[in-house]
Amino acid sequence: MTGSDRPPRRTALVTGANRGIGLAVAEALAARGMAVLLGTRDAAAGAHAAAALSARGHAARALAIDLSRPASVDAALAQLAADAVHVDVLVNNAGVYPQGGVLSAPEEAFREAMEVHLFGPLRLCRALVPAMQRAGWGRVVNVSSGSGSFGEGLEGPAPYSISKAALDALTLKLSGVTGPAVKVNAACPGWVRTRMGGEEAPRSVERGAEGIVWLATLPDDGPSGGFFRDGRLIPW
Numbered sequence: 001m002t003g004s005d006r007p008p009r010r011t012a013l014v015t016g017a018n019r020g021i022g023l024a025v026a027e028a029l030a031a032r033g034m035a036v037l038l039g040t041r042d043a044a045a046g047a048h049a050a051a052a053l054s055a056r057g058h059a060a061r062a063l064a065i066d067l068s069r070p071a072s073v074d075a076a077l078a079q080l081a082a083d084a085v086h087v088d089v090l091v092n093n094a095g096v097y098p099q100g101g102v103l104s105a106p107e108e109a110f111r112e113a114m115e116v117h118l119f120g121p122l123r124l125c126r127a128l129v130p131a132m133q134r135a136g137w138g139r140v141v142n143v144s145s146g147s148g149s150f151g152e153g154l155e156g157p158a159p160y161s162i163s164k165a166a167l168d169a170l171t172l173k174l175s176g177v178t179g180p181a182v183k184v185n186a187a188c189p190g191w192v193r194t195r196m197g198g199e200e201a202p203r204s205v206e207r208g209a210e211g212i213v214w215l216a217t218l219p220d221d222g223p224s225g226g227f228f229r230d231g232r233l234i235p236w
């Protein structure tokens with residue numbers, strides 16, 4: 001294959017990519033030949049992670065983005081526009097795990113969870129998906145949780161499960177308007193050993209990343225508008 005025959009390198013933006021599942025997803029996508037943008041709220045942590053991936057031969061760059069601050073999301077989008085970066089794959093992975101019940105958790109906990117799990121991803125989708133539609137190809141993966149599934153009982157802290165259910169609703173609504181070229185799905189990574197999942201969790205970050213990477217690299221006849229764990233549909 002000559003240089004001119006080679007398909008263009010796709011670019012993926014993964015949020016919360018400085019550690020945990022997000023970093024594993026970013027590395028796996030880079031290993032598949034994508035250029036990866038590591039969205040991180042801590043610029044130093046992002047630079048460190050990008051340097052580590054670059055040292056392993058990957059095309060990786062950090063992008064400062066704090067999902068809880070709309071101005072930060074807008075600044076990241078402005079940076080992408082200024083650099084003429086087209087995002088082909090968006091992985092809304094960043095997550096928080098605020099504790100508390102529906103009557104006991106402080107309202108601030110709900111606000112933070114909704115900003116990170118709903119409003120930040122919504123802002124990114126509204127900015128980036130139209131360009132995917134114009135390009136005729138795109139993949140959006142919203143990293144959700146079984147805790148956000150009505151069908152699995154909305155277990156877990158109320159701010160977390162309610163905000164993940166909202167992310168699932170965004171997934172379904174968005175998939176209904178993008179057309180078949182832009183596939184939009186939600187993924188539950190299972191219980192994964194990260195700062196959020198804890199040391200007792202049975203899955204490695206690489207294992208947790210697998211189903212997300214699958215959705216981020218779906219073929220043209222792949223599904224859209226579903227909620228998946230390990231490549232299998234689970235109930236909303």
Ligand SMILES: NC(=O)c1ccc[n+]([C@@H]2O[C@H](COP(=O)([O-])OP(=O)(O)OC[C@H]3O[C@@H](n4cnc5c(N)ncnc54)[C@H](OP(=O)(O)O)[C@@H]3O)[C@@H](O)[C@H]2O)c1
Nearest residue numbers: 016020021066067068093094095145191192194195196197
């Ligand atoms: N681990 C599990 O068992 C499990 C199960 C189901 C679903 N999930 C989901 O999987 C995703 C990744 O989880 P994880 O286990 O890898 O968690 P993690 O190790 O705690 O990592 C969370 C990531 O999100 C970032 N983040 C948090 N708030 C942010 C904000 N306001 N702006 C930008 N980034 C922010 C963190 O950045 P900092 O380093 O700056 O804090 C970190 O990079 C989450 O959406 C989570 O809900 C995880």
